[in-house]
Amino acid sequence: TLEMQLTPMLMLLRATLDHLQEKDTAHIFAQPVNLKEVPDYLEFITYPMDFSTMRSKLESHAYRSVADLEADFNLMVSNCLLYNTKDTVFYKAALRLRDLGGAVLRHAQRQATNAG
Numbered sequence: 001t002l003e004m005q006l007t008p009m010l011m012l013l014r015a016t017l018d019h020l021q022e023k024d025t026a027h028i029f030a031q032p033v034n035l036k037e038v039p040d041y042l043e044f045i046t047y048p049m050d051f052s053t054m055r056s057k058l059e060s061h062a063y064r065s066v067a068d069l070e071a072d073f074n075l076m077v078s079n080c081l082l083y084n085t086k087d088t089v090f091y092k093a094a095l096r097l098r099d100l101g102g103a104v105l106r107h108a109q110r111q112a113t114n115a116g
């Protein structure tokens with residue numbers, strides 16, 4: 001579509017978000033933390049973040065660069081490392097997502113720079 005040609009950044013951000021979310025194979029970052037299931041979550045976490053929220057922000061043009069997307073990705077990972085103890089599946093998944101996502105984001109930034 002015309003949007004495909006005229007908004008390379010939006011296309012790159014969508015592809016990068018898809019690639020980041022593929023690394024969350026357990027889907028524990030897919031939706032906001034359920035505050036009914038985790039009632040004390042906001043006692044520790046000021047700004048919750050998850051992939052569905054990032055996708056809504058992307059489609060609302062809230063991200064103007066790979067760095068903007070990376071900031072919310074890092075927030076999501078940091079929230080998880082802060083709230084959950086080291087022995088949990090959540091904490092371990094956040095470490096793995098941080099490392100795998102870092103490579104995805106470095107590649108995306110190179111593409112953004114090359115495309116100009």
Ligand SMILES: CCOC(=O)c1ccc2c(c1)NC(=O)[C@@H](C)N2
Nearest residue numbers: 028029033037038080083084090
């Ligand atoms: C149905 C119960 O779900 C959860 O308790 C739960 C579900 C998903 C979670 C989470 C908790 N904690 C987190 O830090 C983020 C990363 N994901």
